[in-house]
Structure formats: structure tokens, C-alpha cells
Amino acid sequence: MTQPASAKRVPTRTKARKRALDILFEADLRGLPVHEVLAAATEQAEPPVRDYTTDLVLGVVEYQASIDALIGAHLPSGWTLDRMPRVDRNLARLATFEALHSETDAAVALAECVLLATELSTDESPALLNGVMAAVLRDSKPAV
Secondary structure, three states: OOOOOOOOOOOOHHHHHHHHHHHHHHHHHHHHHHHHHHHHHHHOOOOOOOOHHOOOHHHHHHHHHHHHHHHHHHHOOOOHHHOOOHHHHHHHHHHHHHHHHHHOOOOHHHHHHHHHHHHHOOHHHHHHHHHHHHHHHHHOOOOO
């Protein structure tokens, strides 16, 4: 049986990114350690937390200091990470990790970041994140 043309199929990696964002956002919002939120999500997961989600979350945690420094250096004048909406801040962290420290193509990481911002954040967020992330990627060399 084929899906109707109107049915939207969401790729597996996109779902994994969204779930990783949910975990990072919750930890940021509640002031909890990311590992604790990830463990709770894994225990109560329905559907199960994908391996790629775990890889993304743990990667952001491992590189967070350098990721935050990169993002902060490329924010518009007068902006700080703390001023960014939580969703945007964690999307930028996720995209930076994925673009610079994984095998994912940087253009894909940027596109997914902007797509998620369009769906989940303010009207201004996609443009802000596109500009910030493009500058981060332009000035950074991938580690992979």
C-alpha cells in the first residue's frame, strides 16, 4: 500500500536530531545535567531513543565549551548565548557539533538546523541561525 501524496515522511536522521534537540532543550530549561535527561529519556522512551540521537547528545556535551565559544564569536553584536531562545541555542549547538565533529555534511547540518528552527522557534530564528551557522562553518574546519 502506498502512502498518499499528502503524507509527509520524515527521515530517520531528522527524527534523531529532533529527539536530541528535545533532550538538550529539556536539560537547559530544567537546569539538569544532560546525561541525566538522556538517561531518563532512554528509560521511558516510546519510541526508543535512537543510537544517532545518543551520539548527537553526547557529542554536544563533549564539545560544548568549544561549540559555545564558536557560536558566541559569531553572534550579532550585542547578542550572547544566554540571550538566544533556548531552542535556537540548542539547535546551534547541535548543528555545530554535527557539522564539525561528525561525518554529516556541513550543508546538511545547516539545512536541518534551519528547518527545525522554522518548525519550532520564532519567525526570526531561521534567518538568525542561518547567518550564525554559516559564519561558524565558514570560519571553522571540520574535525572529520
